Amino acid sequence: MELYILLIFMIFAAFVAIEMKDLFSSVIAMGAVGFALCLAFLIVKAPDLAITQLVVEILCLIILIRATMNKDLPLVIEGRWVFNTMATLIFAGVFLFFSYWALKELPNFGEPLMTVVRKYMEEGADKTGSVNLVTGVVLDFRAYDTLGEAAALFAAVIGIVTVLRKTGSKSHDK
């Protein structure tokens, strides 16, 4: 029940973030979505994800607020707003219609327990030595994924530092 209240709140906050004229208020509404997602992770008993979501959300909010603090971007609302609104409503209706039939077929949360998951849950603590099963899976059973994730973050840092460098960029030399 609390989960559905949080989900409705998140959808409402996302609409607010889209429709808000002020860029700063829009960023704050995005932060509300992120923190509600953190609470939702806590309700479905995933504290690892909740901690990560909380700290990453704070970092993203700080960067976004610093980026949008003193900027006032003009909002373009003229043009074919009738067509845009109609298309959005039609696609939202189609999506909700099909997702209703698709979500009715889903099994309940956490059951039936899959074979791989049952093996991990029974033998994971003994095989990896890690009491926290999430860390055991992430850094032992599925360590390849973590290596790829680390490589992706490394590439992102290299890209940002390269794009935003001072020495050698053309606009700085002028």
Place this chain on the structure above:
Amino acid sequence: MINNSKSGMSLIVRTVTGLVVCFIMLFGIYIILHGHLSPGGGFAGGVMVALSFVLLVLVFGKDANATRISKNLASNLDSIGALMFLGIALLGFAQGAFFRNILGKGSHFDLFSAGTIPLSNIAIGLKVAVGLFAIFLALVILEKFKEGQ
């Protein structure tokens, strides 16, 4: 740590930050080191350590002593973290497989247990902390750069 440079926030914020920031960093290191015992891990703890440095930059300004990290040092530390993780993965070849847990497992609920998992956590934490702080610094420098034009 409290300096009188022009950038930064008021005296109250500076004092409270000076008292609190070491505990934030300590909590991040705790999350990293206890990743195999309690919720959290290298990524979350690394972001917390990076956030403590971000707090220093926001409060004391970009030119504070504690946050003046050169780009070479940042890229070196980032590479060291990535190479440490890859080296731990390659260590598994000593027993025949990539990412094999070659160290002793120890007993459950001990800090020194779970073989190479705490070492991987430390490597990922170092990498994430330095990498995210470098991204933040690059964006802050870009902001100043655009204002100067």
